[in-house]
Amino acid sequence: MADATLGDRLLALVRELHPLCRSLTGDGVRETLAVLRRHAPLEVHEVPSGTRVFDWTIPDEWNVRDAWIADRAGRRVVDFRRSNLHVVGYSEPVDRRVGRDELLRHLHTLPEHPDWIPYRTSYYQRSWGFCASQRSVDAMQDDAYDVRIDARLEPGSLTYGELFLPGRTAEEILVTTHVCHPSLCNDNLSGIAVAALLAGELAGRPRRRGLRFLFIPGTLGSLTWLARNAGRLGAIRGGLTLTCLGDGSPFTFKRSFAGDSETDRAAALALRRSGHAHRIVDFPPWGYDERQFNAPGFRLPIGSLMRAQHGRFPEYHTSADDLGFVSAAHLAESQAVLGDLLHLLDGNARYRSLCSHGEPQLGRRGLYRAMGGDGDPEALQMAMLWVLQLADGEHDLIRMAERSGLGFEVLARAAGRLHEHGILAEESAAKEAVS
Amino acid sequence: MADATLGDRLLALVRELHPLCRSLTGDGVRETLAVLRRHAPLEVHEVPSGTRVFDWTIPDEWNVRDAWIADRAGRRVVDFRRSNLHVVGYSEPVDRRVGRDELLRHLHTLPEHPDWIPYRTSYYQRSWGFCASQRSVDAMQDDAYDVRIDARLEPGSLTYGELFLPGRTAEEILVTTHVCHPSLCNDNLSGIAVAALLAGELAGRPRRRGLRFLFIPGTLGSLTWLARNAGRLGAIRGGLTLTCLGDGSPFTFKRSFAGDSETDRAAALALRRSGHAHRIVDFPPWGYDERQFNAPGFRLPIGSLMRAQHGRFPEYHTSADDLGFVSAAHLAESQAVLGDLLHLLDGNARYRSLCSHGEPQLGRRGLYRAMGGDGDPEALQMAMLWVLQLADGEHDLIRMAERSGLGFEVLARAAGRLHEHGILAEESAAKEAVS
């Protein structure tokens, strides 16, 4: 049973962020990050327009104050104030009267869903445009309309948020979610809310591996972060992009390019033990920022956690991805699964036996069939024998679980007991080794 | 639908070559190569008797002018002029009267197919012999017969043909077929005709990888070529031996020893997309020259393309493997499959992204959803993303097709577009690097 209070808090955060007009750049992202800072101590980065990022350049910043289409009677038939989806992202300013035919060439609709407004952007090819429901466009029968997009496209910066929670070792896990979509709930206020509240919850806790959260515009945002953090990438052992975590579909995990990385195995285990319906799909080279992290020049083993899969549900990138499309219960369920997945990744140590020439004498240390009051003694005993046999520095705890058929937790407890007794050493990169 | 004209030309060539008495050495091979030179610009090599070739020595050259068995009435009951199969290959000269019992010890028949003449040779163990139908032998009831084999076994040479079609890179694909069998159509005039006409067709075309055709006596011929070309073997990336390509059986592809080489994957793809019935079998250490190329000291990944499998059909190595056993349509079908297989092997490049840190900005180059008139834009778009993701210098295009589920051609087109825009470099060994 998911945590009802948590679900309510997640949904409240989605609701609060919903009206903001996010885009690749601009104040909508800044305002979003300001709200998130109330939940988790993010650092906010600004990277100036014109900065080269690998094959790309950070564009001018885009901000829109108002936008509308008015008929001859002066009535706003399409109005940015009612929904920020009405303006094509990165539209140039426009302020003139246009004939109906010309206007139609700048209007995007979804004929198959006549009441929905589509979400469209044109970041790199400068133009202007509006999105509207087919029904409202059908009603526009005047010869000409006044169109106004009160937008600025000027040198500014790309904005992203980052929170690093240090761990005991130099290894890192990355959790990243895109913040460039306007009033769309599942994609991606759900990912933003889950990441922010979980970051806040985990901030005060000890951990083995550093945990880095990114709240970042899609594609260019992740490329920017990658370009600015080249020296840190070697520490990243796994991670996830988050999106579409509030709808009612079964979970979807999209594997990393490697396909059998720690992240992939941890996700399979977390989903299996969650008991929730789920499917696991191979990495395709589209989707969100996982495609950047997994590119040939990086090959970071970053998978993607979703419920409905991006691009595969009708409400995707339309006004129907609204507050009614996500629920408190599903958001909370997603956060629980993510939390467990990160718990597995954090605890998934490899060990080397310091007593590897045969078995150590467990009896002398009180570790042999002398374990009343410590859970199921038989299972813990078996787990100790498995851990000792597999403590060759190559098997991580998830691999041990796969090979032994035992649970991750009992193996982790066994490894912990053996570690306390000086029988095992952890193989993780030492903090000192990297920093 | 196979090319009917091509089929007719293939069958005409088989018909023309049929009467020649080919063997391990001798004028039959020379005359065969002379005919082939009208179709493809082969070079003819002569290697003297006595030359050491690894564990072997090139034997004396064998030529036979006439041979017969005559009864007491002087009637030729077995006559080389009716079929060159009647003489055991490499028979020593003989010219004397022998008793019926002694003669029978030198006669080979196929009792289970009483009208067929078997094909027999005895290259390395000197003797003489005749092959005849069981029915004709049953009719031989005289006490003694005059036998004559007017053959020469003298120092001469082993003859083979070779055609090298250079490519843009230093890599090579090898196509080899044996020319040592006398009047047998499927094994191997079919292989010879298909190789020769395809070589002629491809001679004028540009290609990525060099293409080397060998028309060569079995076993000793390929060993001779291997011994004389030791320095070139490193350039060979794959290839095929050809035999039995004119009968009506489904195709058979015999894998290389490696089993998962480029050749093996290209053959599987070519056969799959041909739509023809086929089977793929693991490498056994018998058959034709693939056993030499795949030997432990070479391990060249050479597979074998056939229809009926050598040794597995009753007509194999008998007079029933005649002009009626092969057809124009099947020969043409085989050439089409071989042509496509070589097309795949030629185009099967590996690429390295020059923009490997995330995705390149395709939009700026007009490569992003701006591809009207260039086939299916969606498929080409997806293919570009797959190629970019897999352009790590290790995935060849066939592997990309296997992983993405997309077709080879659309991936090749996508790679070509990205290459034109300077985003990809080809990983093939540069021409300069080897020569």
Place this chain on the structure above:
Amino acid sequence: MADATLGDRLLALVRELHPLCRSLTGDGVRETLAVLRRHAPLEVHEVPSGTRVFDWTIPDEWNVRDAWIADRAGRRVVDFRRSNLHVVGYSEPVDRRVGRDELLRHLHTLPEHPDWIPYRTSYYQRSWGFCASQRSVDAMQDDAYDVRIDARLEPGSLTYGELFLPGRTAEEILVTTHVCHPSLCNDNLSGIAVAALLAGELAGRPRRRGLRFLFIPGTLGSLTWLARNAGRLGAIRGGLTLTCLGDGSPFTFKRSFAGDSETDRAAALALRRSGHAHRIVDFPPWGYDERQFNAPGFRLPIGSLMRAQHGRFPEYHTSADDLGFVSAAHLAESQAVLGDLLHLLDGNARYRSLCSHGEPQLGRRGLYRAMGGDGDPEALQMAMLWVLQLADGEHDLIRMAERSGLGFEVLARAAGRLHEHGILAEESAAKEAVS
């Protein structure tokens, strides 16, 4: 059909060894080894108490002369002379009157099998105790009892037996069986008897690989041997622990940790070709000394051959594992399977072709279709071609059998013929290379 005489001899040896009171140390082991020396020329080693062995220390030696519990009438209600299982192994001496309640805390029974005596030891935690049938304990209704364990726990030594049968190469196969259990027949007089008679049988024969037999107390015995033979471990190519070889269950082979070692493949082949029912199970980190040999610091590929699996049958470690639980026929069957397995491991050479550039000219050497009187010529011919193709120094004969589908013996015969003709060299480590 198993050898009836062999079965009788095995059972006679089990019967002779049955009364001796074996333990981790002490005269029972010495007397056992003395009996075995009549069958195989074992060397006996004594390692003093107090010797450090990795994480362990060899304890004081334990010997017991007599032990009993007597009721108030002086009647021995539990008597070591009737069964040495009655005394908990490594019990401290005791000689006093105890109240019934205190006595019960030192008494072990099997309530679910009221007529059976359990087998218990407490090697490392000093205490005293008795084992008895539930029925006899239920009958003990006196208020107090006299208990006496006339045992000595004094510095002495750990005793084990070892027999090394040298081979032609420096490689070794290890066969080890535990000798620390008292009057239990299947576990492990069956293993001891089979190992001893087979060692005696093989002692006089030539072999390729050295064969080392250990008769050794469980856990500490194998650790002791490992510690004293660190320099020899590199020569060990495979081997087995033996236990539970006299009962009527199907055979069980427990794989080595590696899971695909020569031992694992030889065992699968030996069991398959034995025709006996069997199961093969993955390595778990419990059982007998295979867990020490396979530990991370050694990773020696030692599997385990059994019939019923240790710990998985009700009679295990009880007085019901008696002379009636094992049979002559099953013991003999086990020895036959073990003999064949060792035969496979001994003969499982890897070869390198000295004629690897294509095929050698077999005809010139009389090896090509000239093999009358040498078994099935076709199979031997095919086996030669397979061996030549796979003679790359990496494929051992079992791998050749797996890949070719041919039998091990015909491949071995083919390899032998090719070796005689100087075409193959064996890849085994030369004797000289190691010693």
